[in-house]
Amino acid sequence: MASEETRAVDTRTAMSPTERDTPTPVGASETTTLEKGPARAWATRLVVAGIVLSAVNLRPAITSLGALLEEVRDGLGMSGSVAGLLTSVPPLCFAVFGVMAPRLARRFGPAAVVCAGMAAIFAGLLIRPYAGGTAGFLAASALALMGIAVSNVLMPVIVKRWFPDRVGSMTGLYSMVLALGTSLPAAVTVPMTHALGGDWKLGLAVWAVLAAAAVVPWIPLVREGRERPAPAARSAKAQAKAPAQTPASASARAAEEQPPLRITRSRTAWALAVFFGLQATAAYITMGWMPQIFRDAGVSAGTAGLLLAVTMVMGVPLAFVIPRIATRLPHQGPIVLVLGVCGLAGYAGLYLAPAAGAWAWALLLGIANCAFPLALTMVGMRARSGPGVAQLSAFAQSTGYLISIPGPLLVGVLYQHSGGWGLPIALMAGLMVPQMVVGVLAGRDRTVEEEAAAR
Numbered sequence: 349m350a351s352e353e354t355r356a357v358d359t360r361t362a363m364s365p366t367e368r369d370t371p372t373p374v375g376a377s378e379t380t381t382l383e384k385g386p387a388r389a390w391a392t393r394l395v396v397a398g399i400v401l402s403a404v405n406l407r408p409a410i411t412s413l414g415a416l417l418e419e420v421r422d423g424l425g426m427s428g429s430v431a432g433l434l435t436s437v438p439p440l441c442f443a444v445f446g447v448m449a450p451r452l453a454r455r456f457g458p459a460a461v462v463c464a465g466m467a468a469i470f471a472g473l474l475i476r477p478y479a480g481g482t483a484g485f486l487a488a489s490a491l492a493l494m495g496i497a498v499s500n501v502l503m504p505v506i507v508k509r510w511f512p513d514r515v516g517s518m519t520g521l522y523s524m525v526l527a528l529g530t531s532l533p534a535a536v537t538v539p540m541t542h543a544l545g546g547d548w549k550l551g552l553a554v555w556a557v558l559a560a561a562a563v564v565p566w567i568p569l570v571r572e573g574r575e576r577p578a579p580a581a582r583s584a585k586a587q588a589k590a591p592a593q594t595p596a597s598a599s600a601r602a603a604e605e606q607p608p609l610r611i612t613r614s615r616t617a618w619a620l621a622v623f624f625g626l627q628a629t630a631a632y633i634t635m636g637w638m639p640q641i642f643r644d645a646g647v648s649a650g651t652a653g654l655l656l657a658v659t660m661v662m663g664v665p666l667a668f669v670i671p672r673i674a675t676r677l678p679h680q681g682p683i684v685l686v687l688g689v690c691g692l693a694g695y696a697g698l699y700l701a702p703a704a705g706a707w708a709w710a711l712l713l714g715i716a717n718c719a720f721p722l723a724l725t726m727v728g729m730r731a732r733s734g735p736g737v738a739q740l741s742a743f744a745q746s747t748g749y750l751i752s753i754p755g756p757l758l759v760g761v762l763y764q765h766s767g768g769w770g771l772p773i774a775l776m777a778g779l780m781v782p783q784m785v786v787g788v789l790a791g792r793d794r795t796v797e798e799e800a801a802a803r
Contacts, residue, residue, distance in 0.1 A: 391569065395459075395510045398565035402462060402499055403522050404529035405469055405562045408555045409492045410438050411660065412533035414635050415653040416541065418643060419548035424482050432760015434486060435636030436753050439628055441493035442500065443749035447742075449501035458502045458509065463566035465502075468495030470559035477549035492559075523721075527664040534639070535657035538650045611743045614799040616730050619789035620723065621744040623684075625751025626783035627719035630691065632756050633776060634659060634713055641769050645702035655710040662714025663721070670718055671725040680726055680791030684719070688784035691716030695777040699770065716780075719787070723748075732795050740796055755779070 413420065413434070421431050452461045472492025479488045503522060511518045533555060541551030611617050638659065639652040647655070674680045694712035697705050723744070731740045755775075762771040 401562035403525040407530040408533040415537040432757040435756035439752040445497035449498040459569040465495035465499035473556035531657040531660035614796040621747035624748030628752035629755035659714040681788035684787030
């Protein structure tokens with residue numbers, strides 16, 4: 349997969365420093381320069397609407413379930429272990445289906461794949477409450493998560509292709525709406541379920557309406573933005589007619605044609621992959637189990653959902669602040685340690701006084717969860733070239749999501765067999781320690797190209 353991803357044309361040399369700090373999306377291909385004129389104006393507006401509606405749909409399938417997990421368990425007769433398996437499904441789907449997205453985009457075009465992804469989210473959310481049993485619920489959830497996985501990978505690609513001169517601003521819009529789509533379902537799913545008569549099935553299925561709306565803007569764009577053939581596949585006649593390369597494009601092409609890095613030889617790559625996996629483990633445990641921790645401590649279901657929303661919404665401002673600070677530091681270890689200390693303090697609070705200091709613990713865990721934008725920033729800083737960033741991003745994310753799969757499941761098993769939250773919270777705090785260690789190692793001022801060449 350990594351060799352396919354490195355075929356992307358390196359457009360990073362023409363970017364501003366801020367945009368270069370943003371990791372190249374996995375599977376990103378050469379940027380399509382849009383033609384000027386009214387014929388493209390309507391398409392551009394549709395893409396903006398599609399980006400916004402798609403981003404807001406990339407997390408409700410997860411956080412709406414976390415808010416109603418107790419009702420779902422009771423309604424389907426789930427054990428704690430099975431519920432833990434359910435909370436492990438998102439990273440599993442992201443690891444398995446996300447790697448398929450670049451290949452699908454090359455064949456059908458990114459817009460067509462995102463359109464199909466939104467349709468899969470709609471179908472999965474609509475079917476899963478009424479699938480009739482735990483197996484059907486898991487299968488329908490996997491369908492929705494498959495749509496999220498491919499869209500998750502391709503949305504940054506869409507931004508780069510359609511808005512090559514506004515990557516930073518459009519990525520900021522996308523990130524902000526994504527955080528909103530994470531926090532909103534956590535806050536409103538429980539009160540909305542009560543308003544709909546208390547039926548948890550209807551409370552989960554109603555989010556399919558939002559996913560259906562996200563399909564609409566992409567339908568006229570299905571034939572738009574299909575990727576052009578790779579330069580090597582073009583005819584000699586077409587290449588002869590092509591304009592002469594500039595020095596910048598020639599250097600970009602030379603960087604692209606370098607043999608793929610032996611990324612597994614880099615200690616920094618491994619440290620970054622483990623850091624990504626451990627922060628993802630913490631995030632999915634939080635999204636899947638934190639409302640239940642508060643509810644078992646006597647907090648009402650509605651307030652528990654609001655607390656999860658507070659944790660998730662912390663990513664809106666900090667996702668802008670942390671990368672800016674990180675790019676100004678030669679070593680990102682201090683940021684890793686600050687985030688880790690906030691996480692340890694939050695877990696200690698959950699153990700000692702989960703209800704009394706609930707809002708403080710939610711805030712602290714929200715800060716700790718901002719290790720995600722830090723990890724993405726470090727991916728962009730630990731490689732020199734665009735192809736190197738693509739390889740490092742693919743390696744860190746695919747390996748990281750695989751690492752994160754057992755965590756939520758293990759929390760469910762410990763919760764069921766211990767009858768309380770002491771052991772699960774101890775596990776969460778224990779995982780924060782190696783996260784801080786590998787984060788400090790990944791934050792050192794070096795590149796994977798240097799390490800791969802030296803070994």
